[in-house]
Amino acid sequence: MPFTIVFLADGRVLEWEATEGGAVVTEREDYTPRFYVAPRDRDADNDLTPLRSLYDRHPDVAAAEVTARRPSFRRDDERVLAVDVDHIDRVTALARKARQLAEYPVGDLACFNVDFSREFRYCLETGVDPTPTTELSTLRLGVPLSETAGEAYDELAVDGETVSGPPAAVLTAVQTAIDDHGLDVLVCSTSDIVPTLYEMAETAGFDEFTLSRWPDVGYQQLASRSTYASYGQVGHSPARYNVPGRAIVDESNTYFYGETNLDGILDLVSRSKKPVQETAWASIGNVLTAIQICEAHDRDVLVPWNSWRHERYKTMGTLHDADRGGFIFAPDVGLHDDVHELDFSSLYPNIICTQNVSPDVIRCDCHRHCEDVPGLGYAICDERGYLVDVLQPIIDDRDEIKAAIQREKQRDAPDQERLEELEAVPLLGS
Incomplete structure (x- = not known):
C-alpha cells in the first residue's frame, strides 16, 4: 500500500510503496477526481441534462454522468451529476461554476465532495489503504x-x-x-x-x-x-x-x-x-x-461542500430548555477531608454511543410520538446513527489500550518497549 502519493502537473499520479527491498513507485495516468452537483431542494425538478451538457463542453472535464447517491443521511438515493475532472487542482474551480448558475432551471445547486485534501481524496476514491505494511525509514x-x-x-x-x-x-x-x-x-x-x-x-x-x-x-x-x-x-x-x-x-x-x-x-x-x-x-x-467522511462514503452519502441545513426553528422556551450547558459549583475555601474525584471515561463520546445521539436520527419522522430527550420532547430513532459507528470503535480501542497499559505496569518486570508502543497510540476521545 502506498505511504505517499504525488500529483504531477500533467495529471499523472505517483504512488510510493515501502517494501523490504526499498520504495517502489507505481505510475497512474487514469485517475480523475470526482465531485457531485445536485439541486439543493429535494422537491426541485431533477432534470440534470442541461447541466451535464454544460460540463461536458468544458475542456477540464473528463466526463460527466448522472448517477444515484444520497445527498444526506436523511435522504434516499437521488439523481445527481458526477463530474470527473482532468486534474485535481481544477476540482474547486469547476465546482464554483455550479454556484454561479443562480438562474439554473432546477433552482439553487449544491456541490458535494469538493474540499477534500489531495491524498485523502485519492485514497477515498480509489479504495487505496495508505497504511504501510513495511517499516518506514x-x-x-x-x-x-x-x-x-x-x-x-x-x-x-x-x-x-x-x-x-x-x-x-x-x-x-x-x-x-x-x-x-x-x-x-x-x-x-x-x-x-x-x-x-x-x-x-x-x-x-x-x-x-x-x-x-x-x-x-x-x-x-x-x-x-x-x-x-x-x-x-x-x-x-x-x-x-x-x-x-x-x-x-x-x-x-x-x-x-x-x-x-x-x-x-x-x-x-x-x-x-x-x-x-x-x-x-x-x-x-x-x-x-x-x-x-469514510463512514459516509461507505454508505453512499455525499459530503456537502458547505453545510446548508440550518438548525430547525425553535421557540424561545425550547431554546431556554435545550441550551442548559454545564455548571461547576465553587467549593468552600479551606482544607477538606474525604474529597472524591469522579473521572468519566470519554464522557461525551460515550453519551453519544449509549444514547444514539447522531444528527441523522435526532427528531426522526418515524418516531414523532416518542419523547426520548427529557424536557424537550425530541425523538431518537431506533435505527443506529452513523456517528455511533464512527466513535464506538475508537472508544473500544481506547479502553483496550488503557487496560493493556495498566496490565503491563502491574507486571513484576514491565516491558518498557511494549509500554512505549502502547503509549504512542493517540487516545482520541480522551
Missing part, C-alpha cells in the same frame, strides 16, 4: 534557532550529527545521509529546510543535490504560510511542501508527532485513510472528520 534534519529562515545554513543537524561549514559541505552531508538511509520519512524541524536546501544547491552549483525520488521534480509547494484567528488568538500556519517519494513531517506544524511518534501517526493513518504526511499536520478534528 526516517531521517531528521534540524536547524538551530539562531538560523534565519530563507538564508543559507552554516550549520545543520543531520540525523543527530551537527554538520557545519560552507553550503557544499552541508549539502553533501544531507545527500549522503539520504542515499544511505533509503529515507521514506523526512522529519524537519521546520518545513523551510526543503526550499532553503534547494536554493543553497542552486547558488553553489551543486547540480547533483535532490531530496526527491522522482528525477523530474525536486519539490512542490502545497500551501503558503498564513495567519489565522481562532477563539480570539492569532496563530501562524507555516508553508507546506511535498517531496516526491518521501513523506514530510514538519515538527513546527504537527500535533500528533509531538504528542506521540511515527507509530502513533500510523495508527491514525489506518483509522482515517489519510496518508502519513497529511495525518502529521492534521488536527484531532481533521482526523475525526476524515473518519466520518
Whole structure:
C-alpha cells in the first residue's frame, strides 16, 4: 500500500510503496477526481441534462454522468451529476461554476465532495489503504534557532550529527545521509529546510543535490504560510511542501508527532485513510472528520461542500430548555477531608454511543410520538446513527489500550518497549 502519493502537473499520479527491498513507485495516468452537483431542494425538478451538457463542453472535464447517491443521511438515493475532472487542482474551480448558475432551471445547486485534501481524496476514491505494511525509514534534519529562515545554513543537524561549514559541505552531508538511509520519512524541524536546501544547491552549483525520488521534480509547494484567528488568538500556519517519494513531517506544524511518534501517526493513518504526511499536520478534528467522511462514503452519502441545513426553528422556551450547558459549583475555601474525584471515561463520546445521539436520527419522522430527550420532547430513532459507528470503535480501542497499559505496569518486570508502543497510540476521545 502506498505511504505517499504525488500529483504531477500533467495529471499523472505517483504512488510510493515501502517494501523490504526499498520504495517502489507505481505510475497512474487514469485517475480523475470526482465531485457531485445536485439541486439543493429535494422537491426541485431533477432534470440534470442541461447541466451535464454544460460540463461536458468544458475542456477540464473528463466526463460527466448522472448517477444515484444520497445527498444526506436523511435522504434516499437521488439523481445527481458526477463530474470527473482532468486534474485535481481544477476540482474547486469547476465546482464554483455550479454556484454561479443562480438562474439554473432546477433552482439553487449544491456541490458535494469538493474540499477534500489531495491524498485523502485519492485514497477515498480509489479504495487505496495508505497504511504501510513495511517499516518506514526516517531521517531528521534540524536547524538551530539562531538560523534565519530563507538564508543559507552554516550549520545543520543531520540525523543527530551537527554538520557545519560552507553550503557544499552541508549539502553533501544531507545527500549522503539520504542515499544511505533509503529515507521514506523526512522529519524537519521546520518545513523551510526543503526550499532553503534547494536554493543553497542552486547558488553553489551543486547540480547533483535532490531530496526527491522522482528525477523530474525536486519539490512542490502545497500551501503558503498564513495567519489565522481562532477563539480570539492569532496563530501562524507555516508553508507546506511535498517531496516526491518521501513523506514530510514538519515538527513546527504537527500535533500528533509531538504528542506521540511515527507509530502513533500510523495508527491514525489506518483509522482515517489519510496518508502519513497529511495525518502529521492534521488536527484531532481533521482526523475525526476524515473518519466520518469514510463512514459516509461507505454508505453512499455525499459530503456537502458547505453545510446548508440550518438548525430547525425553535421557540424561545425550547431554546431556554435545550441550551442548559454545564455548571461547576465553587467549593468552600479551606482544607477538606474525604474529597472524591469522579473521572468519566470519554464522557461525551460515550453519551453519544449509549444514547444514539447522531444528527441523522435526532427528531426522526418515524418516531414523532416518542419523547426520548427529557424536557424537550425530541425523538431518537431506533435505527443506529452513523456517528455511533464512527466513535464506538475508537472508544473500544481506547479502553483496550488503557487496560493493556495498566496490565503491563502491574507486571513484576514491565516491558518498557511494549509500554512505549502502547503509549504512542493517540487516545482520541480522551
